[in-house]
Amino acid sequence: MFLGGHPFVASTGELNFISKSLTNKESCSCGTTINECGEWARVFDKFARDHGFDPRHDPYRLGLWDSRAFNLVDTSHQTSIRIASMQFRKALLNVRELLPDSLHKLTRIPSSLKQAVDNKFRLIEAIAGAWQKTHVIDSSKNAREAVELWRHKPDQVRIILLTRDGRGVYLSRRKAGRSREDSIAGWRNYYRKFIPLIERHVAPDCFLRLQYEDLARHPQSVGIELCKFIGIKFTTSMLDMGTTTLHLASGNDTRFSASKGIRLDERWRTDLLGDELAYFEAQAGELNRHLGYH
Numbered sequence: 001m002f003l004g005g006h007p008f009v010a011s012t013g014e015l016n017f018i019s020k021s022l023t024n025k026e027s028c029s030c031g032t033t034i035n036e037c038g039e040w041a042r043v044f045d046k047f048a049r050d051h052g053f054d055p056r057h058d059p060y061r062l063g064l065w066d067s068r069a070f071n072l073v074d075t076s077h078q079t080s081i082r083i084a085s086m087q088f089r090k091a092l093l094n095v096r097e098l099l100p101d102s103l104h105k106l107t108r109i110p111s112s113l114k115q116a117v118d119n120k121f122r123l124i125e126a127i128a129g130a131w132q133k134t135h136v137i138d139s140s141k142n143a144r145e146a147v148e149l150w151r152h153k154p155d156q157v158r159i160i161l162l163t164r165d166g167r168g169v170y171l172s173r174r175k176a177g178r179s180r181e182d183s184i185a186g187w188r189n190y191y192r193k194f195i196p197l198i199e200r201h202v203a204p205d206c207f208l209r210l211q212y213e214d215l216a217r218h219p220q221s222v223g224i225e226l227c228k229f230i231g232i233k234f235t236t237s238m239l240d241m242g243t244t245t246l247h248l249a250s251g252n253d254t255r256f257s258a259s260k261g262i263r264l265d266e267r268w269r270t271d272l273l274g275d276e277l278a279y280f281e282a283q284a285g286e287l288n289r290h291l292g293y294h
């Protein structure tokens, strides 16, 4: 959302869920459905001209990287068979990751995922062309896909990892009624896998780690750093998130309140105490410190 305030940048949400969003007629962050959004219509019209089919009429033909939805699930597409085949491909990638570099380079990812990389670039190019942008931000969160996209076009792809203090994540999940284990598991497992994967396969100057807390406290200096990283000049329009209407096709509900800006939420400092804090420290304190939170 933050980078979407730059006139050269398109912020798109989690693109890997766009087929599901189209099928379910989900909301674009501009307020209408993605199927009726005029800006996305320009993208799909261009895509149809360039590739011979309109994603609005055949959403899953976009063929993007495996993504399992847990909210607003399209049960007609995300069947138990499809989930099993996704898990099979994920297991293959996990095994491949155990190979030493010399063997790893000789093995290929499943053909459907290789095709998904090409398909993502097609969609990105349609967005950039239709919206007249030089940079497109995809907030899909799959580390393996990020590695493969970067490998395919290392001169064009940059990877940004935005972290949040695990204590804040843990507290908000506990307040939402989730168990202690569940409140840590997703956060911990994601970063445990993401960082080693990127550090193993991606050139260090193509990967940037940012803390959400820094972004909320010092948006201008972080904005300058971000723009330098992706090779554009910082503009102050990024600091006023209410002035640009974004068209985020999928993602969490904060995309509907971009105009409120990025607010620092550190309630864990006063509300996460005693046994709860001790549990977090025992389970994930080391990883949290590794992410820079002391």
Ligand SMILES: [Zn+2]
Binding pocket: 028, 029, 030, 031, 032, 034, 037, 038, 039, 040, 246, 247, 248
């Ligand atoms: Zn829209």
